[in-house]
Structure formats: C-alpha cells, structure tokens
Amino acid sequence: MVHPLAAHFGNVVDEYEDGRPDFPPATVGAITAELGLAPGARILDLAAGTGKLTRPLLAAGYDVIAVEPSAEFRERLAGAVGAERVLDGLAEQIPLEDGSVDAVTVSDALHWFDMEAAFAEIHRVLRRDAGAGGLAVVFVGQDWRPTEWGEDLAALVTELRPEHPLFDGPSWQQVLRSSAGWGDLRELTVRAPAPASLEQILAYLCSFSFVAQMTPEERAGVAARGAEVIGEREVPAQLEVRFRISICRPAPDAG
Numbered sequence: 332m333v334h335p336l337a338a339h340f341g342n343v344v345d346e347y348e349d350g351r352p353d354f355p356p357a358t359v360g361a362i363t364a365e366l367g368l369a370p371g372a373r374i375l376d377l378a379a380g381t382g383k384l385t386r387p388l389l390a391a392g393y394d395v396i397a398v399e400p401s402a403e404f405r406e407r408l409a410g411a412v413g414a415e416r417v418l419d420g421l422a423e424q425i426p427l428e429d430g431s432v433d434a435v436t437v438s439d440a441l442h443w444f445d446m447e448a449a450f451a452e453i454h455r456v457l458r459r460d461a462g463a464g465g466l467a468v469v470f471v472g473q474d475w476r477p478t479e480w481g482e483d484l485a486a487l488v489t490e491l492r493p494e495h496p497l498f499d500g501p502s503w504q505q506v507l508r509s510s511a512g513w514g515d516l517r518e519l520t521v522r523a524p525a526p527a528s529l530e531q532i533l534a535y536l537c538s539f540s541f542v543a544q545m546t547p548e549e550r551a552g553v554a555a556r557g558a559e560v561i562g563e564r565e566v567p568a569q570l571e572v573r574f575r576i577s578i579c580r581p582a583p584d585a586g
C-alpha cells in the first residue's frame with residue numbers, strides 16, 4: 332500500500348511539477364552512461380511522479396515505461412508521454428514480466444518503498460545481458476545555501492516537517508547490500524544549474540509530503556510564510572541542483 336503521507340501527493344501535482352527541478356540532458360547522460368545503456372534500451376522509471384526523469388529519458392531516445400501509484404500523477408504523466416507508457420503500480424508489485432527491462436530508475440521516491448520487497452521486484456524485472464543496465468537511484472536537491480535566505484527557509488522546513496518514520500532504521504544502501512543478488516554500489520554526484528524564482532521556490536516548499544497533506548488553506552499559509560521568510564531578499568535566476576546518483580547491477584551469478 333502507498334504510505335499515508337505519500338497518498339497526499341495528488342493534492343500538489345502542479346506544485347510538484349513547477350517546483351521540483353528538471354533533469355538536464357547532461358545529468359540524464361551521466362545516469363545512462365553509468366548504466367552502460369545502448370540507444371533504445373528499455374527503462375522502467377519507477378514511482379515516476381509527473382515524469383521529471385521519464386521525459387528526458389524519452390527525449391534521449393530510450394524506450395521508457397513509467398510506473399506510478401498516484402492517479403493524479405499518472406494523469407499528468409500520460410498527458411506528457413502518452414498513456415501507453417504509463418502503468419498503475421507499486422515498487423513492491425511491479426506490473427511487468429521477469430527480465431523485461433534493461434534498467435530501473437528511481438528518483439526521489441525510494442524512501443517510500445518497502446525496500447526489501449522493492450529491491451526483490453526490481454531484481455526480478457531486470458535483464459541480465461552483457462553486464463549493462465541495472466538500478467539507478469537518484470536524489471535531487473536544490474542548493475539554497477548561497478542565498479541570504481537559505482538557512483532561514485531550511486529552518487522553516489524543519490519546523491514544518493513531522494517525524495518521518497521512513498527515515499528510521501538502516502539506510503537504503505545497507506538494505507540493498509544485504510539483499511540477495513546485487514553487486515557493488517557505485518555513487519556519484521552531478522551538479523547543474525537550474526532556473527529559480529520566488530514562485531518556483533514556494534512551489535518546491537509546498538510539494539513536500541508533509542505540506543501536501545494539509546488543507547488548501549494551510550498550504551497557502553505555508554507559501555505565505557515562505558514568502559515572508561525570503562522577503563525582499565534576492566532570489567537568483569539560477570540555483571545549483573545536486574543529483575546524487577547511485578548505480579547497482581545484479582550480481583553476475585544472480586539468477
């Protein structure tokens with residue numbers, strides 16, 4: 332089942348699309364190069380959201396299938412990439428056949444999964460051809476630190492954010508390393524500038540799960556507080572975005 336907090340993302344589809352940074356071509360190139368993917372390779376973008384990663388993977392010439400549990404996200408995604416590429420499904424029950432994809436990508440969603448079950452399902456749907464392909468996990472973060480208001484806005488996020496049970500216990504890297512059938516984990520970080528504005532920052536703020544669960548009036552109040560924190564201080568036209576990429580392949584002797 333979808334975690335109760337994640338179930339509220341359908342309330343903030345516009346904020347998610349407008350606020351979350353896009354993947355520039357260079358970052359997509361780094362992901363697919365690390366995976367060793369040939370042109371036209373079949374990629375599953377798991378928990379695809381509004382398609383922040385799905386769309387540039389398609390634009391780069393890959394055959395992409397997006398799996399997303401939120402009906403509201405799926406509707407937005409289908410409008411962008413075609414309904415034939417979008418499936419309703421969970422990471423723990425992927426609606427694809429065994430060995431049917433060359434690679435699986437997960438962007439900003441892994442913490443919502445039952446990780447042991449999800450890693451087993453991802454392992455199941457991956458092909459075992461020629462050592463290429465595998466799993467790419469990406470966490471995306473816009474860097475507010477260079478701004479005059481970055482620390483103040485981060486403090487507001489900390490104040491708003493409740494205890495998050497999904498971040499307790501072993502890290503996802505520990506769970507993956509202890510899961511059967513996986514090889515070594517390789518990690519890298521790509522940095523790229525992305526457009527920024529007051530509107531984008533406030534949309535980003537309102538796209539968090541703990542804000543998505545609020546009423547529309549409460550979310551408007553959060554946006555107002557964010558605008559008050561920034562005040563008259565400058566919002567740069569661009570801010571750096573960090574793409575933390577982790578690559579793992581099925582072990583060579585894995586069945």
